[in-house]
Amino acid sequence: MSGTNSPEAVKKLLENMQSDLRALSLECKKKFPPVKEAAESGIIKVKTIAARNTEILAALKENSSEVVQPFLMGCGTKEPKITQLCLAAIQRLMSHEVVSETAAGNIINMLWQLMENSLEELKLLQTVLVLLTTNTVVHDESLSKAIVLCFRLHFTKDNITNNTAAATVRQVVTVVFERMVAEDERHRDIVEQPVLIQGNSNRRSVSTLKPCAKDAYMLFQDLCQLVNADAPYWLVGMTEMTRTFGLELLESVLNDFPQVFLQFRQGSSSSSSPAPVEKPYFPICMRLLRVVSVLIKQFYSLLVTECEIFLSLLVKFLDADKPQWLRAVAVESIHRLCVQPQLLRSFCQSYDMKQHSTKVFRDIVNALGSFIQSLFLVPPTGNPATTNQAGNNNSGGPVSAPANSGMLGIGGGVTLLPAFEYRGTWIPILTITVQGSAKATYLEMLDKVEPPTIPEGYAMSVAFHCLLDLVRGITSMIEGELGEVETECQTTTEAASSPTQSSEQQELQSTSDQMDKEIVSRAVWEEMVNACWCGLLAALSLLLDASTDEAATENILKAELTMAALCGRLGLVTSRDAFITAICKGSLPPHYALTVLNTTTAATLSNKSYSIQGQSVMMISPSSESHQQVVAVGQPLAVQPQGTVMLTSKNIQCMRTLLNLAHCHGAVLGTSWQLVLATLQHLVWILGLKPSSGGALKPGRAVEGPSTVLTTAVMTDLPVISNILSRLFESSQYLDDVSLHHLINALCSLSLEAMDMAYGNNKEPSLFAVAKLLETGLVNMHRIEILWRPLTGHLLEKVCQHPNSRMREWGAEALTSLIKAGLTFNHDPPLSQNQRLQLLLLNPLKEMSSINHPDIRLKQLECVLQILQSQGDSLGPGWPLVLGVMGAIRNDQGESLIRTAFQCLQLVVTDFLPTMPCTCLQIVVDVAGSFGLHNQELNISLTSIGLLWNISDYFFQRGETIEKELNKEEAAQQKQAEEKGVVLNRPFHPAPPFDCLWLCLYAKLGELCVDPRPAVRKSAGQTLFSTIGAHGTLLQHSTWHTVIWKVLFHLLDRVRESSTTADKEKIESGGGNILIHHSRDTAEKQWAETWVLTLAGVARIFNTRRYLLQPLGDFSRAWDVLLDHIQSAALSKNNEVSLAALKSFQEILQIVSPVRDSDKPETPPAVNVPVPVLIGSISGPGLSRPFVRTDSVGERLGRYSSSEPPIVTDELEDLNLWWAAWNTWYRIGSESTKPPVTFDKLTFIPSQPFLTALIQIFPALYQHIKTGFNMDDLQKLGVILHSAVSVPISSDASPFILPSYTEAVLTSLQEAVLTALDVLQKAICVGPENMQIMYPAIFDQLLAFVEFSCKPPQYGQLETKHIANAKYNQIQLFAPAEWVALNYVPFAERSLEVVVDLYQKTACHKAVVNEKVLQNIIKTLRVPLSLKYSCPSESTWKLAVSSLLKVLSIGLPVARQHASSGKFDSMWPELANTFEDFLFTKSIPPDNLSIQEFQRNESIDVEVVQLISTEILPYANFIPKEFVGQIMTMLNKGSIHSQSSSFTEAEIDIRLREEFSKMCFETLLQFSFSNKVTTPQEGYISRMALSVLLKRSQDVLHRYIEDERLSGKCPLPRQQVTEIIFVLKAVSTLIDSLKKTQPENVDGNTWAQVIALYPTLVECITCSSTEVCSALKEALVPFKDFMQPPASKVQNGES
Secondary structure, eight states: HHHHHHHHHHHHHHHHHHHHEEEEEEEEHOOOHHHHHHHHHHHHHHHHHHHHHHHSSHHHHHHHHHHHHHHHHHHTTOHHHHHHHHHHHHHHHTTOOEEEEEEEHHHHHHHHHHTTTTOSSHHHHHHHHHHHHHOOOOOHHHHHHHHHHHHHHHHHSSSSHHHHHHHHHHHHHHHHHHHHHHHHEEEEEEEEEEEEESSSSOOOOTTTTTTHHHHHHHHHHHHHHHHTOOSSSSTTTTTOOHHHHHHHHHHHHHHHHHHHHHHHOOOOGSOOOOOOOSOOHHHHHHHHHHHHHHHHHHHHOHHHHHHHHHHHHHHHHSSSSHHHHHHHHHHHHHHHHTTTTHHHHHHHHHHHHTTTSOOOHHHHHHHHHHHHHHHSOOOSSOOOOOOGTTTGGGGGOOOOOGGGGGTTTTTSSSOOOOOOEEETEEOOOOOOTTOOOOOOGGOOOOOOOOOOOOTHHHHHHHHHHHHHHHHHHHHHHHHHHHHHHHHHHHHHHHTTTSSSSTTTHHHHHHHHHHHHHHHHHHHHHHHHHHHHHHHHHHHHHHHHHHOOHHHHHHHHHHHHHHHHHHHHHHTTTEEEEEEEHHHHHHHSSTTTTHHHHSSSGGGGGTEEEEETTTEEEOOOOOOOOOOOOOEEOOOOOOOSSSOOOEEHHHHHHHHHHHHHHHHHHHHHHGGGGGHHHHHHHHHHHHEEEOOOOOEEEEEETTTTTTTTTEEEEHHHHHHHHHHHHHHHHHGGGOOOOOHHHHHHHHHHHHHHEEEEEETTOSSSSOHHHHHHHHHHHHHTTHHHHHHHHHHHHHHHTTTTGOOSHHHHHHHHHHHHHHHHHHHHSSSSHHHHHHHHHHHHHHHHHHGGGGGOOOOHHHHHHHHHHHHHHHHHHGGGGGGGHHHHHHOOOOOOOOHHHHHHHHOOOOOOOIIIIIGOEEEEHHHHHHHHHHHHHEEEEEEEHHHHHHHHHHHHHHHHTTTHHHOOOHHHHHHHHHHHHHHHHHOOTTTTTOOOOOHHHHHHHHHHHHHHHHHHHHHHHHHHHHHHHHHHHHHHGGOOOHHHHIIIIIIIIHHHHHHHHHHHHHHBBBBBBBTTTTTTOOOGGGGHHHHHHHHHHHHHHHHHHHHHTTHEEETTTTHHHHHHHHHHHHHHHHTTOOOHHHHHHHHHHHHTTTTOOOOOOOOOOOOOOTTOOOSSSSOOOOOOOOOOSSSOOOOOHHEEEEEEOSSOOOOOOOOOOOHHHHHHHHHHHHHHHHHHHOOOOHHHHHTTOHHHHHHHHHHHHHHHHHHHHHHGGOOOHHHHHHHHHHHHHHEEEEEHHHHHSSSOOTTTOOHHHHHHHHHHHHHHHHHHHHOGGGGGGHHHHHHHHHHHHHHTTEEEEEEEETTOOOHHHTTSOOOOOOOOOOOOOOOOOHHHHHHHHHHHHHHHHTTTOOHHHHHHHHHHEEEEEEEEHHHHHGGSSHHHHHHHHHHHHHHHHHHHHHHHHTTGGGGTHHHHHHHHHHHHHTTOSSSOOOOOOOOOHHHHHHHHHHHHHIIIIIGGGGGGGGHHHHHOOOOOOHHHHHHHSSSSSSSOOHHHHHHHHHHHHHHHHHHHHHHHHSSTTTOHHHHHHHHHHHHHHHHHHHHHHHHHHHHHHTTTSSOOOHHHHHHHHHHHHHHHHHHHHHSOOGGGSSSHHHHHHHHHHHHHHHHGGGGGHHHHHHHHHHHGGGGGOOOOOOOOOTTTTBB
């Protein structure tokens, strides 16, 4: 008010008043003087007031009656101009609030008069308004008079006045009530309860009210009276009144000032709401509904019963038989209620929850539902769609396009109008209001008298919004309250749990109050939902089906979603499931056969009718012919393919809602997960989404569903959908445990259904459930324990065992992914500290082993591989499970499985042995061994043996730690076992645990050593012996007993058995195109190799570890067993095995010092190569890895805890062992060399290397047994040596063993035999006296060999070819073997040399003398000597001669020495015969013998004669006479023998041995003539010989001379010339000899004969042959010695 109180304003007011008064006086000067006077006095009055008072305005107010008077008089003139001026002035005064109550009364009376005269009506209204609004001076009658005045003006004929008056009335009514409110505000501080008179009379005592309140009361009461067409009490003077106006006023009062009524609780209701007129009249109905709306909204609490009636009416107005406009207005009214959830809640509490009351809330909802249905079923008849084109705009409704325009857009690119369409009824959706506010259209049409035309779809749209607002309101209200309750509960429980004692009581109190409160609220909430859900669902489902507009659909779905969620939160299962079912159905194509939706209890709705308020409402099932855009075509998920189904964009929209629901409200879904997931599964299937890793669904490739057609619209949506799907399951991590279990159960049962469908056909199964189980598991890892068992149990027992491979594959994928994720997840506490959880996680992996499908097992193994790669270091107690998985692979499970499993094992062995508990090492060994035995893939078996080697190496390196850990574990187990009272059971029990580990390893390798495949056996054997060799020193001493008996001998037995029973059939190829070498082309040959390897390995261990084995108690028994094995191998009919057996024999006798692999690389000698004297080193085939470690005996001894270290013996001390070895040797030798009885192609004859090796063993063996070696043993040896040398060789081996024929070389066997004898004789030589009796036996043996030179030995009845024929010409390698006798000559000759040597050493030994050794030697030599040129080898007889000469040179003196004893008597005749046979041999020299050769041979003969002349004849007196006589005869024969008695053609060509004859002759002469003591007989023999010789010479010469003469120029035959030459030479020789002889020894007659030859010789001089001449010259020269001067006596003149 500062504006009107300021001095300037006051000054202005005064000026204005004065000017107004002046103007008035001017106007009235002529016509109305009284007025003029009054005006002038008014001016003076004003001035006076202004001058006298400081508070000018107050003074003015006091005197206002007088001040106003002139103006009132002016108005009384009824002169328009004056009246206007006055009214303006009065208004100015009013506006400055300088009008007192009386003045105001006067003004009103004046106005009343003007009104009655119908003057200045608008100005009047203006004045009244100013008067009433500027101050509160007008009360009671004057106020009522003013109001009546306005009413009266409202009913004039003038339109403008009417309207202005109506507005003024409204304002005035408002002002009256505002005053009352202001008054209350002023008095609020003074607490003064209005005294209420009880009783329901509406004539209340008004006296208690304050002035303004009283006015308001009176006014309201009269308004009610007027509307009811009764007389007013207070508004006296009303002439007429319309109900419409009255209702409007009432409504505005009620609407604007509800607090007034609520505060004073005045019963106004009975006066209102008359029953509607018979024919509804739009303005009144509409206004009545508005009043009703206000009453319900504002005064529900006061008017419970009345409201029940109002609401029932409202519901009735919606009936189909009511006019369109009425229904529209009713819907708008209901809409107003729907946006007020608290009000709805009150309805529910007041009516629905009371027993005998109408269920108002339910009826409202159901009515809306029926209304919507009726709109679809009965097209609105009130206004055909076409008529409202013109009247639309001015009808006040929103502009709606003509109905048919909805169809224009198709194809034109124009978007369709949003609309509902159902069974041909097409209803557009109009945008009516902002959501949540009920802005009505028709309730506001206060100016319409006629019912307006309602645009098509308007009512539907409003009803639609009603539903949406209803849902929105209820849910937000209830959820809000729920939220409060929940937070309060939390806070109070938190507070209650706080420790303060004092507050506890009140806390408990408040908590229980709160509980009661909550129970009450919850009952209300549940009732509200129960009351409305059926109707809502019916209506929403119908609308959803009919909706063609995305936004509308979105709203409907949102409503259904919020309802479902609300029901879920309140635990109302049926209604929750019903809403969810509706959404699910919307998502799927029409009539889609999804059993879940049709059979679950939740779906009690579908196709049942509800009785809503007595009407039967049919639940309408979705119509198929909707005009939705089809966005996808796919195959339905069903057992039988049923063609295709189409998805529309609406389906996709519903699907998104469904996802949204599950995502945001998963916690309240409970059992409905089943519905939701089943639907999603089908949609996912139709859209062709397939699971990818981690369980997320990705759009599948088009290939997979040939009938899946997706538009681009949906293609862009798919990733979004799949993303939401994934997020949905990701959000499962926020669910509580119970909800999570619901989700998992639902997924499991879905999965079971999918599995049932997938049975018996190879169609692609639906993997939705499995994929989502996986996804759920992955995101809930932090609490995996609670869901692990159901999850993995289902996957394991059901999915992984399903016959459909795709299903299985995903089951396995899911399971393995879960296990891997579980192991890698960062659990709290970590897995390493939570073994139970770790085993829980790994257990399903192990369980998978019981499934036989290879694809599952492959996944399982791949999983193991990945776990090893990522988690291997931290598996700990999980190792047995993981190893068990690898070990569970069986032989029949296919190569790829075995290969994968094996990869895992390799990884374990290479990387993880150190990280696993030592107790698992044995499992590793077992598993590795089992892979060795798999026969699918050879390489795996071989590699696994390599792994066993690596494992053994690891044991060796980490021995001490492993041992400690195992002992600790063992102690713990022992303790447990004792507590339980059971015996601790483990393999190889008494041995310590670490040794048991080794024994298990050995046993595994042992099994592999008898595998059917040769390569495996070989590899395993090498590994076994290498590891025992390299690492055996780690074993406790006592454990060796087990190794020998349980491992090694057991293995030998099995190998021997397999080898002897092996098949001899030829194996064509080694699988694939591998050719097999002929030395391995039968099973038998392959086993032979194994036998060789095993035996060699065992022998090597016996050899290298003897210092460990000997102290064991039963070493000698073990030794015997080993020897037995060696014997059976040596006697096996297989060259390779038998030879190897001997090598092992050599090794255990320590003939061969074992060479360590690190010292020299080793290759085993090839079978048939001539072997050096000792068969190289017999350690097994070299391993590829050298042992870096040397375990010298000393280093290792410290490990043994036995009381004293084992004694290290390089030789076997124990004679029994050696004799056992000798007996074995003898048995092997005698068995193997005994010739078989019959021979055929297959007869087994021992090979040369075998025999050689056999004989080579003897010398070393002999060293140990020589002390006890007697003649019997020697005999045995001799038999073996003889038999061995006699064994022939097969022709195909001969090129390798036989020297080429020209060389005279011994085979190694022959060398060995001689070596053996050599060793013996050396031993005898240094041995005691009693051993010397063995010499003769040795001589016999050797001489037997010497005989081989001329007579090779026989081997049984075997026919052998002589070596000469069998040589290189006819050998074809694969012809049936022929047997070839060896070239024994070199051997015999070497034996002969040995004999000579030996004899030279031993000639004087008693045994040698007694046993007639010399005689035997001579006898043996006689054979080659007598054969001479017929010997197989020329060298033989030459060697025999030289040997004879050597032997005789030593032996003859011995013989002479012993002449008297007669021990040599029988030798002399033998010797004479030998000389005879040799010197006068019957064999003819070969034709090709050269002169030089002949002369050389002759010189040998000469040597013999010389020996006779030097060694025999001089000692004739010690020599038997007969012998000497034989010698002389022989010499004589030699000297004469040179010329045959008759020179036949045949003999002429015999070479003449001049030197020999000469020598014989000389010897003869020497011994004939020089020997004084010769018997006369001897002399006679020599003389006789001489004369015969000379006579023959004479004859030859004579004949020659004759022939020479006759022949003339022709030369004589060659023979004759030769003969004459020989004769001439003989003559010269004879003369020489005679000259050398003592003269007295020569007979005179002899000289005469010689001289008589001279003339004959001279006659020969004429011969033509130069040769003869030269011989003649030589013959004539000696005659000069006879030329002496003639004696003095000349006879007959002859000289």
